[in-house]
Amino acid sequence: MQIYLPIAEISLDVFLLFAMGGGVGFLSGLFGVGGGFLMTPLLIFIGVSPAVAVASEANQVVAASASGVLVHMRRGHVDFKMGSVLLAGGIAGSSFGVWLYSLLRAMGQLDLVISLSYVAFLGIIGSLMLGESVRAVLRRGRAGAARRKLHQHTWLHGLPFKIRFRKSKLYISALLPLAIGFFVGILSAIMGVGGGFIIVPVMIYVLGMPTITVVGTSLFQIIFVTANVTFLQAVNNQTVDVFLALILLTGGVIGAQFGGRFAGRLPGEYLRLLLGAFVLFVGAVMMFTLVVTPEDIYSLGGGVG
């Protein structure tokens, strides 16, 4: 059944969109990630313009994060203080990101920057994840690994404006989460992702946050950052398609429930291994589109006026 999407200005099959939402939702439930990094390239692939894909996906991530954060709040696994500092950086970063987005679009370099960002970040994160999980799988069976220190002290702990984050048992400079929030905010605006797949490892490995509060806190701040992206894209570019977002999120929420149930049956390191391989795969596909000779080296830009 075809539906005409009023903002995207194309007709797409409702069931295809629903299935895409469900499939990506399943993976996001399975791996505990937002799934924006999969959905945005998929939307572009089926013919939605990058501008509409990124903006509408941000709108969908608002819903996905809101439904996910509830569980973590009930269990008290959200560090609101840390979340607020990340968020302050995230709002500034995503606002800057939307501005940058409009600029790149006018210059005709938006698609290139989106693809390059995907290649770079999916490549780095995927490799790290794969390496770490392979080591973990190899370690498995070798019992009694030495207990690690909570975190290592580095130059990062010498930065000014130190704040105590009780819930996360951290005493670190506020500049760190601010900078991380800012950086991920930019990516959120340009790549149409929540940024969980970047912010979660950074919080664990760079900030040394306990894993238990990381996911809830990241979801908490992602809600507001993606809401900010949605708002600014709607105002500046009028590219948020509510119909598209609604169909995707309906499929997404259902898929995520099944994914979540499936996740309990696999050990954590195997899950991370799978996710790492998957992330690398998406990055490689993006790389391929940049390197392969295009069918037509000419393309048409926006028809304005």
Added chain:
Amino acid sequence: MTGRGLKVLALAAALALAPVHGGLKAQGLVADASRHLVAITTGFVGTEVLLFGATEGEGDVIIVVRGPARRVVVRRKGRHAGIWVNDAEMTFRDVPSYYWLASSKPIETLLRPASVDRHGIGVQHLRLAAVGKVDADDLAGFRAALIRNKVLNGLYTVRPRDVNFLGQRLFRSTVYFPANVPTGSYTVHVFFVRNGSVASAQTVPLTIAKIGIGADVYRFAHASSALYGLIAIAIALLAGLFAGVIFRKA
């Protein structure tokens, strides 16, 4: 469609057989469309419009449908450090967003080259003006690319022999508008051709507009974009929280 088509043809026949009044005699041509408004609704997957009419005496008919003129940027990729990057662009103004050409015989057998050029008939004869100073060698490539991409997107179509005559005076043709058709004011130019030149011409207006919920959403998103953004966020938040609550109970 056929029932309606027949009715339309009957009307055209009545027009053609009616006593010849001044207007028709002077024009030598009457033409109309089966509808003057194409509505893009939520279920829109493309549509057809029947164009029909009658000519006075023998001759051929060329139909040109043009969409609203737009400014289009054409970009060219080049290979840099192994990856393909947009590194050149050219802007064309007054580019018809849609172009459909149908004729009763191939154009080159109907019209002298000078007439083809004067009336801008056929995609190769569109007046596509580049903005600013451009290199003449580059221009040909960019111009061809613009037309090629429009044809590929189904927005530029040429159909020789797609205007059918019933007898010698009644003609009909079907124009197709795909799902990605741009909205706005269209014009249908009908040319009556005799002895290698245009004997008479008529213009029929046509409007393509979004209608219904989709149109309201589009208008709202552009007219009150801040409020639209806030509502989009509210819907997403509510849907997310709702799902979270439902699945906790399940």
